Each structure stands twice: as structure tokens, then as C-alpha cells.
Amino acid sequence: MSQNLVIYNSLTGNKEIFKPIHENRVGMYVCGPTLYSEPHMGNMRTFINFDLVYRYLLKLGYQVKYVRNITDAGHITNSAGEDVDSIGKAAKLAQVQSLEIVYTFNRKFIELQRIYNLLPPSIEPTATQHIQEQIEVIEQLIENGFAYVINGSVYFDVRKYSEKFNYGILSGRKIEELEEATRTLNAQDEKRFFADFALWKKANPEDMQIWRSPWGDGNPGWHIECTAMSTKYLGNKFDIHGGGMDLKFPHHEDEIAQSCGSFGHNPANIWMHANMLNVNGQKMSKSFGNYFLPLEIIEGTTDLFDKAYDANVVRFFLMQAHYRSTIDLSKDALTAAEKGYTRLMEATSLLSKLKTQDTSSINVAQLIQSFYNAMNDDFNAPILVANLFEAVSYINKVNDNLATISSDDLKRLKAEMDSFVFDVLGIKASSNNCIDRLSPVMELIINLRAKARENKDWATSDQIRDALSNAGITIKDSKEGTSWS
């Protein structure tokens, strides 16, 4: 099946037909988490969205090299002439070494990825293990005349750069406008120009992380790690660079500047930006205090919701919004998603029990193609979900003898439904690991209840059903017998 994947490119503002640099192979770099604290649900949404992208590229048969970095080096900002080393600060508070903190949060992050069913990237390089590569890029920038050394620090020379390249090509920013907004803040700075950004920052005595460099002891600037690591693992020209919308400026803009400055071109053909997760109409963020952790939602320990939700329900909920749209998380929305998720899961399991006829009452091939069409249009998962529900409705009708399906069509539909639901959307049937031990017990109970029902002993029958319901087990009576879940 030939498919034409179209991707929205933030760089051009257009949807473009996706053509990898090397046939059948895709290189994708995504900005990963900063592990000085536990990633919150908003962070997860971005990673889940790029997991979807990764999964669909794999589904289309591409050989994908998916690189997602881990930021474990302290970033230095200089908005008010003040050094801020996030990792170092957190570490001081906790009275432990910064790498211990990073290690702890990394383990949590790995666990979260398992719970939310994220495929592991091909490689997850860390900033601290690529100091040398970062230094090399900085040296190249100095050599090319786009960076300067001052007092043991190195800055990117935006004015010099602007003579040859377009600073602001991604974010649409104009240097003059930037100056308007920031002029007052950066008066007494050692930078030559307000928009210059640090490539290497001289160490402060209280820094917890310090590395040697040709310019003295210090640590790398915020943006250089991504340039160094994407280049190392994907080359200086690769297919897709992704990240959260809030990284567009300055982080991605500066990455482009670093690449242009050192290799002479933009590192990626396509720039993808995933939109924010909102709570109460506002971006989920630490500073707004409206955030919760991915674990809290499935443990039911956040004040925002009165119950726990399965990670698959959360993932399904996220899939109902396009990655470039914001999505609002609320109790009602999650509850709705939970119902829809259950209906979808039940239909997929029904697929293996369907009776077939000589012909199908609908065009199954067309239905299946609609799944591809949805995803081919810039990974439009909400449309895919809508189309999957068309299939759900059809499956239920076949089950109720109101529609028919041929055995060939059933085979194809099952294969594609499973593939799109489980492999592409990355949704799983919620795991019930005690289900095997429970089965014989349930059989016994259902038989007892069936006897009671035969005798029209509704009191007993309802008592059993209510008790099971209290234990979280739902009983369904139908002509074919009683089922439970």
C-alpha cells in the first residue's frame, strides 16, 4: 500500500510531503526531558505525541533512528546577569550530588515511559557524556567567526551571524523586536549584543557541575548539547527535529543558528512542534502551579480528579486531540475518554469472535484506508480515532447480525485495527494480570448466579452482581450467556 505522508513543517509553516533524505530511513531528533525534577504530565504529552510519530513512521515501514536527549547538565541563563543552575540548586536543597538527582529522576522517567507505553528511542544521549562534542562545536563556531570568548565564557555572535544567515527563521522573530522586549534587562552584561547567547559559561564557585575546556573551567550553554548530540548520532543533516512548542524560541532558533554557524546549514528538514497540555485553559507548568505528575493521575492522588485513571485511558484521551493543538485536561473529559476507551477495547476483542458471511455489507478496504488517510495527514490521530469508531460501530452491528463481514475482510480489518490501535496509537487493553487466576472462580460464580436466575431468585442473582460490581467486576447478561470484565 503506497502512502503519502504529509507533515506540517514549523520552519515553512506548510504541510509538506514527507521525503526522507535516505530512502526508507528516517533520522529524528526530539528534545527530551531536563531531569532535575520529575517530568510532569505536560512533558509527557510531548513525548507521547512524538512516540505516536515514531510509531507511525515504523508502521509505514521506515527504518527510524530516533534520538531523544536527556538534559542532565545545569543550564545557565543570564536574563538578569544572574547565574541559574537548576540542577545544582535542586541538588543543594536535597543535599545530594547533582548526578544522583538526575539518576533518580531518570529511573522514574524510564518507569513512566513503560507505564504510558512509550517505545524506547534508538538512543538517549545525555549532555554530561558529550561535553567534548559540545566543545568541538563551539571551537568550530569560533573558528568560523560566529562566536567570541570573553572572561572565560563563550558567546554566540548573533550580529555577525545575521550578516550571513537569518536569525529568526524559525520563530519569525526580528532582532529589533527582541531588543524592544529585553533591552532593559541586559544592560550590564558582558555580551557584545543583547541577543548573543552563551555557548560556554565560566564556572561559578558554587556550581556543582564543572568541566574543563579550552576557555577554562565552566559548563556548556543551554542550546549546544542538542547541536552536538544530534550531529553525532544523526549527522549534520537529518529529517525531523521535534520538541515542545515552548522550545521554538529561543532553544530551536539557537540550535539552527549553531548548526548554520558551524556546518553552514539548518540541521533538520522538518521542524515539528507539539502543543501544550492545558489545565483550566492554561499551559501546565511548574511556575503556574497547575501541574501534576503522570503517576498521580493513574494513582488518583491529584486534587484535580476524584479518581484514578488507567494510563491507557490518559493516552487515549491525548490521542483525541491533534498534536499541534492544545488540549484541556479535566475530570469530565477524562471520564468521557474512559468510556470511549472501553468501547474501543471491547470492539477490538470482539473482532476475534465475529461470525463471517460470504460478503461484507460495507466497503472494508475503504474503512481501512481511512485509517491511513487520517495519519498521513500530519499524524491526525483524532481523525484516526473517529474512523476507528466507525469500525467499532460496524463491528458491533456484525455482532448483532445487523451487518455482515466476509472472512477475508475480517482478517484484514482485525490486522489493521490491532495495528492502528495497539501499534500506532500505542494503546493497550488495560492489564489485568490476575485475570488468569480469577477465571475459574468467575466461572463458578457465574454458574451459581445462572442457577439462581433459572429459579427466578433475583435477590441472589442481583446480590452477586452487586457484590462483583463493588469489587470492580462488571457482569453482562446476553443471549449467549454471561460475560464479565
Place this chain on the structure above:
RNA sequence: GGUCCUGUGGCCGAGAGGCUAGGCACCGGUCUGCAAAACCGUCUACAGCGGUUCGAAUCCGCUCGGGACCUCCA
């Protein structure tokens, strides 16, 4: 203040000049001992005001509301 995005039915969300997604909820009905599930049906929205057009939720302008970025941020 600058740049940009956005406003869709009770809720969440697609779409993006005519064919008016989908999920959840609600309301009728079928089925059922009753439920649940499933099925059938109902509900037909695009902030406001102008304009372009044979035709606008979709394009343009203005007004009002929400948001993002400009500082660490997924």
C-alpha cells in the same frame, strides 16, 4: 508593549468556502426478570458585528474573550 495562535453544540475535540467528524452526556425506543452492554432514533453547533461570494463555521476587516512566545520551560 512586540510577535503569533485561538474562540465549534452540555463537556472534550476534528474539519476549514457548498457534501455540515468522532467520543462522552442527555432524551426516546429495541433487547433484558431488572441492570449493564449493544443496536436504532432524536439533539444539528461554529464568540459578536460588518464585508467578499450564487453560497462562509471555513476568506477579509473590526470588536470582545482565551492562550503561547519574547526569561527556565515539553
